[in-house]
Structures are given as structure tokens and as C-alpha cells.
Amino acid sequence: MKKHADIMGMPVTIEIVDAGAKEEDITVVFDYFRVMDEKFSTYKHSSEVERINRGELRVEDASKELQEVLQQAEETNQASNGYFSVYHDGKLDPSGLVKGWAIWQGAKLLEKKGYRNFFVEIAGDIQVVGKGKNGLGWSIGIRNPFVSGEIVKVVRLADKGIATSGTYLRGSHIYNPKGDSSDQIVVSLTVLGPNVYEADRFATAAFAMGEKGIAFIESLRGFAGYMITKDKRAVFTDGFEKYVVKSD
Amino acid sequence: MKKYLQITVVLGAFFLLVLIRQLRSGNTSEVQTVGNSNQSSPSSSAQATPTAGASSGTGKYKNGTYTGSVEDAYYGNLQVQVQISNGSISDVTFLQYPSDNHDSRYINEQAMPILKSEAIQAQSAQVDIVSGASDSSQAFQKSLQTALQQAS
Secondary structure, rough: OOHHHHHOOOEEEEEEOOOOOOOHHHHHHHHHHHHHHHHOOOOOOOOOOHHHOOOOOOOHHHHHHHHHHHHHHHHHHHOHHHHHOEEEEOOOOOOOHHHHHHHHHHHHHHHHHOOOOEEEEEEEEEEEEEOOOOOOEEEEEEEOOOOOOOOOEEEEEEEEEEEEEEEEEEOOEEEEOOOOOHHOOOEEEEEEEHHHHHHHHHHHHHHHOOHHHHHHHHOOOOOOEHHHHHHEEEEEOOHHHHHHHOOO | OOOEEEEEEEEEEEHHHHHHHHHHOOOOOOOOOOOOOOOOOOOOOOOOEOOOOOOOOOOOOOOEEEEOOOOOOEEEEEEEEEHHHEEEEEEEEEEEEEOOOOOOOOOOOOOOEEEEEEEOOOOOOOOEEEEOOHHHHHHHHHHHHHHHHOOO
């Protein structure tokens, strides 16, 4: 059973392979994402994050989900030597971490309901559980950032998370909203990890490091990375190849 | 079976290069804003402010600066401004961008990584799922297109 929804301004997909999948179980996860968006969105006036930023809510009085996210943010900040932070100009914005964390929680909700073979995706970040439709693992394509609709790599994953960070492309121009595009070498960085929360937070941190980010992923045990640069080359970690499905 | 080119990255020189680049470029700054930037919700319309006279050169667009629509990208709004010179795109500036949190502090790497390199290559295989940062780029394309429409 496969269902789509548009939540948090992003496409959400859940597919369950297990027999007897119930639509209402998928709906529960979609509703959970909507609730998380109400808490964490920096674009919703009444979200907990915005109320904290306006001084209307203290962190210690916020929901346990928000406190947990802040704790995870602190750990990620340490693990990335400060490259990852949820504070920007004194304001809280946990966007770089919440997506992966929410997907992961959604997957845990489905596991609690007894499902063993499914995936949960929000906008290209994915948690796969179980071994997919043929028992060999879920096959996942990495998008070609230069050509719409094309895939440049296929990996096969079981019980793992995958997240991709990227820049904006038009023709051969790379546009970096952070300033000087001429220095923007990394166009796309895909991270494989034990779960999508881990993959997402480290993809975010690594992308902030530029070309060095792939070396950071290499240094993390249990993670693999595939970086695509503006000259259409890829640099990948030693541990990445074992996931690759070769075309020849 | 294809063999990949294996390279061993020499960290010392690599990080020295990166450090020099970071020191030269300074801290990354926030989204650039200009006087006529539009800060409201996604339903707002695009504006055109053509600068130096009309056309064109060899490109298909009219010279000038054009502001695209505010689009809903994930975790926020996205809006671009396009500069046309000699009839083609000479620059794209972000007026609004859903914020990331990137700290440009120098990171001290301990271990020497072993990285491999290859040219990217299209794959024809069928897959269950696709991973990629395409969704923000849809908002980018939409905002860009509305700016280019005014320049046409």
C-alpha cells in the first residue's frame, strides 16, 4: 500500500509491503507530521519555535518533542565540531534536523503497529525498514542534480536511512543562497546511516563544510557518503561501494 | 566490472587550502536583500524593475533586473531576483531563502580519509525510491521562471 501527502510544504510518501496494511495506520503518521509542523515550523506564528523566539514560551515549558529535538541538536553540534547549529542570529531554527528526526519517529510508529517492511519519505530523505519487495533490500536512486528525471547511482538498503543535501542549479550555474556562488563546489551530498535522523543531521553538517564534508562522513563509523561536485564528478567514502547496485 | 579510480587525500595540504579559502572569503552572510524585496506570504506577485535601457544583445531576454514570485519551499519561502545582461542571465540573487544553520568555523580533522572518485553516470535501472534535494529546486525554478517571464 502506497500513500502520498503534502505536509510541511513537502511531498511525503509511505509504502508498506507487509500484507494487511491499513490505510488508517499511514494516516496516523501523516497526522503526526502535521502536528510536528505545528510545533517546529518557523513559518507558523503559533508554533512552539516561534513562540520561543518571541519570548512567549520558555524551552523548559515546551513540549517533550521540542526539548528532545534541542537535545539532539546539542549533540549534533558537538559531533560536528560546531558546524551544525540550530541557533542563527540568536533565533532558534531546528529545520536542519527536524525532517530526519520526524521521519524516523514516523517509522517507529509503524514498527509499533507491527509493520516490518516499509519506507517513510519526506522530500528525498528516507527511512527504509525491512528488505523491500523482493527481499533483497529497497533500491534507491540518487538524483542527478544536473539533469531532471535522471538517476546517477543506485543503492540497495535494508533498515537504514538516507538523506541528501543540495544546492540550486540552472543549466551550468550553481546558486548558493549563502553568498558567493563561485566558491560552491558541492552540488549534492548523500549520506547513508543507521537511520534517517542520523543521516539527515550529518548530511546537513557535512554540506556546510563544503568539499571537506565527505571526509567528515568518512570519519564517522557506520556512515557512507556520495558527494557530487559542480564538475559532474562524484567523491565517495570507502564504505559506500558495498551498497551500490552496478548497472553492468 | 568497472574499476574506480582510488585516491588517497593528503589532509595537510587539503585543509591548508580550505583554511586559506575560508580566511579569504570571511564568514558566510545571510540572504542578500535589496530595497524592493518582497517580504510577504507566498501568494504575493512578482515585480519587474528594468534598469539600464531595453534590449538585448544575442540573448532572448530584455536587459534588466526582475524579481520572481515568492514560492513555498520547504521550511520557508524562496524568492529569486534575476539580472539580465546582453539578453541572458548574468546573475541570480536570493531575496528570500528558507534558512539553514551553517556555522563556518574551521573543523579539525583527525584521521586521514580514504575517498574514491568517479565521473557521474546516468543509470537506467528501475528503483523503488529516489533521494535528492529536488523539492527546493522546484520552488527555485518557479520563482526563477516568473522573473524570466517578465524579461521575455
